[in-house]
Amino acid sequence: MKVKYFAWVRERIGKSEETVEPPANVRTVGDLMTWLARRGETYAHAFEKPRIIRAAIDQAHVKQDAVIAGAREIAFFPPMTGG
């Protein structure tokens, strides 16, 4: 599945998107953040406070317990500051 990062999540990880293949036990958005955080220092930094990170599955806001099965695109970003 494709994973996208925005704002300081993107800056900390150092890339704006990538394709990942998490194992089957990574079921939810929260699981995916925990799994991504173990990919290295930059990821650990980006996800050090997972509760403040927002997520979207296929461009719709979701909570951290949302199931990721079937998702084409999952995005992680800080709280929004538009408008």
Added chain:
Amino acid sequence: MKVKYFAWVRERIGKSEETVEPPANVRTVGDLMTWLARRGETYAHAFEKPRIIRAAIDQAHVKQDAVIAGAREIAFFPPMTGG
């Protein structure tokens, strides 16, 4: 004192302003309407429902019991419909 009329009050009376000298027993805005209403048919028509007529003394909204002594300009008009 000068009296001004606006909108359908003006149209019914047939003039936009005039100078009047009511007797001393005409103390309030309400008294003045009653007194004006006796000046003729057009006035009687304009003031036939005095409770819906609004008034201003020297360009400030007043109630019908406002005292007219000292007023330079008194205006009568229907409820406002601007904006």
Added chain:
Amino acid sequence: MTAKPTIRIQQADFDIAREIAALTNGRTDIGAVVSFSGICRGNENGEDIAALTLEHYPGMAEAEIARHVESAMSRWPLSGVSIIHRVGRLNPGENIVLVLTASQHRQAAFAAAEFLMDYLKANAPFWKREESAAGTAWVDARTHDDAAVARWTKS
């Protein structure tokens, strides 16, 4: 910083972009500008309107608007306010009134613009006369305009 309010009563149309520019140009302390334009509708309660004629009480109209602008400025932290009210004969689709409010933050700009429109409708000495196929008739004041004003005295 609060700029001196602009209050104009005129027959001519207004240019919203120019009025906003006059309020904001050269300033970097304004975060929000709200504009309200009231427009002459071509149909009222199912009846086609050919034109609207607006009459006002010169002198008092400007004074009432200025009084309400001062009141808005004392309630909300506003950077500037402009109000332009047209008078004379207006066709459907033409502008009637413009209220512009500027502030650092959006809530103040929105609240002040609504407050000013509610007060203008209920208290500013303007009167509308409609022309339709049935002839000309003075527009009746709507009781819900008085209700709209009443909500500002509760807060």
Added chain:
Amino acid sequence: MTAKPTIRIQQADFDIAREIAALTNGRTDIGAVVSFSGICRGNENGEDIAALTLEHYPGMAEAEIARHVESAMSRWPLSGVSIIHRVGRLNPGENIVLVLTASQHRQAAFAAAEFLMDYLKANAPFWKREESAAGTAWVDARTHDDAAVARWTKS
């Protein structure tokens, strides 16, 4: 009649007068147009801001805005809505966002514009980064923006 909403995300500035004209020209059923412009301030919490850079999530940003516009149209009788959100680097005094709402009556136009701004602030995937003498920093979300959204779910 409700015109198809205009939703644009662009680097270029917008022209409020042109956007209002696009919404109202040739129509005589609109009685009220409310515009909200959000502007880049030169000072935030006492610190001078040199510029703001806006990042967005292409695709989702447009979809979120469209979803909120639909929601506004189902809540209020709107004649039209236009929303333009700029992205990229903006200097103090420059426009950031435009929300335009048109309706027969002013209450609907005001309420819908406020609703749309509250939702844009809290839910549309845009992020601001500020440049100041201290360097660059991502703007923190403000908790009162979430509170502003919450009021619309009570009514």
